[in-house]
Amino acid sequence: MTEWRKSTYSVNGTDCVEVGHGIGLRDSKAPAAHIALGTDAWSAFLAAAKADKLAR
Structure with a gap:
């Protein structure tokens, strides 16, 4: 079971x-x-979030 x-x-x-x-x-x-999400996609998502580059 996933937490x-x-x-x-x-x-x-x-x-x-x-x-x-x-x-x-x-x-x-x-x-x-x-x-x-795979590892690469998760890393890209985190990088975009930290750089405030996600759509609002």
């Missing part, structure tokens, strides 16, 4: 993105579905 972790920036703990180690990302409001 899903919520962002520490999540204010109320319900409207957030969760990360599952080795699995990918999911929306806390729709936990049955997730986006699978």
